[in-house]
Amino acid sequence: MSRLQSLRLAQFWRLRIELGALEKTLPAGELFEAIGWLIEGVFCGYFDPREADLVWVRMSRPLSACGVPSPPLVSESLSAEIIKLRESREPFRQSLQMTEGAQKGFELPLFPHALLLANRFYEDRLARVCTFCIRFLSEQEWHDWKRGWSSVDASEVFEKLANPDQASMDLASLLAGYLHVLEHMEASRSFFEYAKSHSPRGGDFESYCQRVGGINAWRVPLHEWDLSPRFKDLSELMEFAIRPVVEREFAYVHSWSVFQGSFSDHISSLVRAWETHHLSASLATA
C-alpha cells in the first residue's frame, strides 16, 4: 500500500460519504456517483484496492438502502459495475486495473483534478438547488414556477450568488444555481479540453470521457428527454433577470439581442461540451 493512496481514500471517504451520511442527505445519485469515483480511482491506481474493499464494506448499508442502480442516475456501464461489485466478496482486489503504460500515465495524474471538480460540484449548494429542481419537480410544479419567472429580481439573485449558504427553494436561488451549474460545466469543458490535448497518441480518449465524464453526467441531465427542456428553459429565467440590467447599463451601445446572441452561443457550446465529455455513452445508447 502507499501512504498517498491511504490519504486519498480517507479524504475521499470524509468528503463524499461520511459528511453526506452525517447529514442524512446522501441520495442515490450521490452515492452511486461516489462509487463511480471509487471504481475509477482503483482502476487507474489512485486508490488502493485492498483499502477500497474496506470502504466498500462500510458503504454496503447505505448502498442497500438506495436500491438497484439504474439509468438515468447512472450509466449502463456503471450500473453493471456496481451490480458486479455487490456480488463479489473482495470486489476491488479482484477488479480489473490499468497496466503501466501511456494510458495510465495519462489518466492517473488527471484523476485528482477530475475528482476535485466533481467534489466542488457536489458541495455547491446553489448548483444543487438547480439540479434538484430540474430533476425532481413535477411537471405541474415546474409549470407553476415558470409562470412566476417574470418576477425574478436581479438584486435577489445577486444576494444568493454573494451568499450561497442562504440557498433555498426559490427563483433567485434557482437562477443563481443555474449560473453555478454553467460555471461547473465551464470548468469541466476546460478540464476535458486540457485532457484531450494531453491524451496519448493511439489512446482512447472517448473511452476516458465515457468512464470518467460519465460518473457525474447525471447532474446535468441533457440526455433525458423530459428534463433536458428544463435546462434550456432556464436561459429564459436568466433573460428575465438580466435583461433590464443590460438595457439600463448598455442601452446606448448595445441592444439586448447582442447579449442574448452571445449568451445563447455560450450555452450551446457548453451543452455540446457536456454532451461530448459526459454523455457520449448515454447518448449512444439512447
Place this chain on the structure above:
Amino acid sequence: MGTQPQFDIDDSGHHYHYFDEFPGSFALIAPSESVENAIVFVHGFGGDACGTWTNFHLMIDELQWNSSFSTTDLFFFQYHSVWERIQSSTDRLLKFLQVVVFEPDTRHFTVLLDPILVDGDLESSGPTTNVLSALPADRHYRQIHLIGHSEGGVVIRNAVVKKASRNSPLLRCHLSLFAPAIAGYAPAGLLGTLANFPGVGGIIDALLKAAPAYQDLKDTPFLNKLRRRTEQEARDESKHAFRAHILWGRNDRVVKPDKYEDDDEDFEERNHIQICKPTPQYSTPVGWVSWRMGL
C-alpha cells in the same frame, strides 16, 4: 495515536489535500520531503480556489514545469470574495497563512484513517495507526510567494500593510499579482458578479469594452490609504512584500492598470479573466510564477 505505518515510496505528482477548517481551500503538496518553497494563490471577486486558477493545478506537474514545482507546495486559498468586506477576507487570509504556511499546524494536515482501517470482523491487512499527515515531512518554508488575482491582490496587500509594524514572516514574502484591483474595480450588481464568471464573463467583458463610463472606477479612501501605506513602507528594501510584480491584461475592462510606485509590471494580450489562467497555448502565467520564484 499509534506509530506511523511503513509505506512504499510514491513518486507521483502533487498530492491534493483539502482543509476541513478552511472550506474550499486546498493544497497541492509536493511529494518531496525537502521543500523550501510555498506559493499561496488568492482568487478575486466572484472567483474561487479552483476556477480562477484553471489549469494551473494540472500544468505544474507537466514534464515541462515539474522540475520547477516538484519541490514547491502550492496553497489555493478560498474566501467569500463577494459577501465579505476586504478587511474580513484579509483576516481570513492572515489566519490561513499563519496556521497553514508560516507555522504549519499538523492539525490541518492530519487525515483520519478510520474508514480504511480494518476492524475485528475483517482480515487484518491495513495500517495500524488511525491518523496520517498529508505532509511527507515537517515544512519550514524559506521562500513564500503570494499570488493574487483582482480583488485577491487587494486582500494580499491589505494583509501586508496590517502586519507592517510587526516582525511578521509576511513581510518577507514575495508578491506577484495578476490584474490586481488596487486602483479600483467595477463589480456593480449582478453584471459585475457575472463579469467574473468564466464564459459568461467573456460576454460581459465584450459589453464593458464598449462602455468606457463603466471604467470610471472610483478611488475609495480605503484604496488610497492602502497605496499610501504600501508606498511608504516599500522604501525599506528588506520588506519584499511591499513591492509587487504585476501582470496586466491589455484587454482588461474591469480594473485600471495603475501600479504602485515601486511595483514592476508587464502586459499580456488577455482580458481580466484570462490573464491568470494558463492553457497549453498560453503558458505565461505558469512561466511567470516560476520565473518570479526563481525556480
